[in-house]
Amino acid sequence: MNYNRDANDLTDNSLMEKVKGGNAQLLTVLFMRYHKDIYRFIFRFVRHKEESQDLLQTVFYRVLKYKHTYKENYEFRTWLYQITRNVVSDNFKKNGLVYYSDENSLADKADDSLLIDQEIEKQQQIDSLNLALDKLSFNDREVIILSRFQNLGYVEIAKILNSTEGAVRVKLHRAINELKLILHPKSTK
Amino acid sequence: MKKCDKIKPLFFSYFNHELSRDEELSLETHLQTCPDCKSEFDTIQAVWESLGNLPEPPVDPIVITQFTNMLNSYQEAGPRKTYLQQLIANFSNFFNQLGQRHYYPRFAYSLLLILISFSLGYYFSRVSDAGGNYAHHDKSSVIADKADKKDLFTLLNSPYAPVRLRAVAYSNDLPSLDSTIVYALITTLNNDTNDNVRLAALESLSRLSHNPYVRQELIKSLTNQESPIVQVALIDLMLELQEKRSIKYFKKMLKRNSLNSIVKSRITETIQKLG
Numbered sequence A: 001m002n003y004n005r006d007a008n009d010l011t012d013n014s015l016m017e018k019v020k021g022g023n024a025q026l027l028t029v030l031f032m033r034y035h036k037d038i039y040r041f042i043f044r045f046v047r048h049k050e051e052s053q054d055l056l057q058t059v060f061y062r063v064l065k066y067k068h069t070y071k072e073n074y075e076f077r078t079w080l081y082q083i084t085r086n087v088v089s090d091n092f093k094k095n096g097l098v099y100y101s102d103e104n105s106l107a108d109k110a111d112d113s114l115l116i117d118q119e120i121e122k123q124q125q126i127d128s129l130n131l132a133l134d135k136l137s138f139n140d141r142e143v144i145i146l147s148r149f150q151n152l153g154y155v156e157i158a159k160i161l162n163s164t165e166g167a168v169r170v171k172l173h174r175a176i177n178e179l180k181l182i183l184h185p186k187s188t189k
Numbered sequence B: 001m002k003k004c005d006k007i008k009p010l011f012f013s014y015f016n017h018e019l020s021r022d023e024e025l026s027l028e029t030h031l032q033t034c035p036d037c038k039s040e041f042d043t044i045q046a047v048w049e050s051l052g053n054l055p056e057p058p059v060d061p062i063v064i065t066q067f068t069n070m071l072n073s074y075q076e077a078g079p080r081k082t083y084l085q086q087l088i089a090n091f092s093n094f095f096n097q098l099g100q101r102h103y104y105p106r107f108a109y110s111l112l113l114i115l116i117s118f119s120l121g122y123y124f125s126r127v128s129d130a131g132g133n134y135a136h137h138d139k140s141s142v143i144a145d146k147a148d149k150k151d152l153f154t155l156l157n158s159p160y161a162p163v164r165l166r167a168v169a170y171s172n173d174l175p176s177l178d179s180t181i182v183y184a185l186i187t188t189l190n191n192d193t194n195d196n197v198r199l200a201a202l203e204s205l206s207r208l209s210h211n212p213y214v215r216q217e218l219i220k221s222l223t224n225q226e227s228p229i230v231q232v233a234l235i236d237l238m239l240e241l242q243e244k245r246s247i248k249y250f251k252k253m254l255k256r257n258s259l260n261s262i263v264k265s266r267i268t269e270t271i272q273k274l275g
Helices: A002-009 A012-020 A024-046 A049-065 A076-095 A117-135 A138-149 A154-160 A165-183 B002-015 B021-033 B035-052 B062-077 B083-100 B105-128 B139-145 B149-156 B161-173 B179-191 B195-206 B212-224 B228-240 B246-254 B261-274
Strands: none
Touching (some): A012 A049, A012 A076, A024 A049, A024 B062, A049 A076, A049 B062, A076 A154, A117 A165, A154 A165, A165 B035, B021 B035, B062 B179, B149 B161, B161 B179, B179 B195, B212 B228, B228 B261
8 A cells, every 4th residue: 555655755757667667557646747737738739628638648648658768867747748749749730720719718708797897808818818829830839838838947848849948048039929919910029 | 239139038037037136137227228129028028927817727637537547448458467477577687686696596596496386376376366256365465465456346345344444445545546446436335235334435435526427426325325324424525515416315315204313403404504
């Protein structure tokens, strides 16, 4: 029974080493540590609940499938984000850039007469921001999601994107400028 | 212009308070003297902050069940090491260590043979037990050693109440439960002959009460319980969960003549609090 408590004390990397060694059950501990962050990362891209849930399982399935490629010196979280990025990117290649209707968007709440003006305004801002994010290229969207919503440092983002810290900052600056232009088309860069 | 190009990528680090005091000062001074950068800084800051206002997507706990199912099917489909293979792997490890210490290979080889014979014996005795009868083993050690779903089912169906109790308690230690174990726990809650086992199952399931299916089964279980102690525990749980759907079942229970008087007053109280 101490098995689970002990496993919870292990670092990500040593858990992944054990998973690689054949103890697939220990992936559960890693899943419990990261599924929320990974789900939210995916959801920011696809903004569809069931599809995000499917892709989340695909990510962890790929961890198992490609566990032999995991190296001791890899940072597990970085590796996991790289896999997630590939899963989301494959999904985009398959389905293209889709403009989603958010389950919580204003259109779906239109009948709710209880919405007060302030809430309507807030929801309008959220809707327009989500729509603007949808219009960005995959790479621009990705760098914004990683840096604004995932609480990752630029050094780690650079590793995930196979890039350098300086290049990530420049990409982010460009991506936010693109977003700004979509939100306020009359402004200049 | 070159200065501007150097300053701009630092905006985000500034928003995240990642710059040193000197870098911050240099950026602020530049913004005071360069209207172009200041204007860009303001708009970018507005966009950056509005992104921060986007609500965090909720994560449905069903993803945990989906993960367990995925893992189970992966393990069933993938190459699994048998108990014997694991033992041999352990022994060969031991054998290697002996080799490094320059022991006589012949001694190590004999030892390996003896160990393999023992493990084969254990392996086959285990295979013959696969029908689910653990009568020959010490039950508590089986629970402790085998983190195995099949074992859990076997133990939940054991004729001995203490074994079933340990099995339910063990389910609490699993990092996540798949739907088949949840179903087994619900069956235990509704059908076990022992009050303590049913109470333990209730405790395990109450941890999963955020799951709509489990919640529904907990409510339905109200009318399946005969023992006052389990009834009271369930009633208290309904109050804790503020589960208004339970009122319909409480009313059904009140119609029973055999209902214990303490339970009756507990139900009446709870209906008032929920209503």
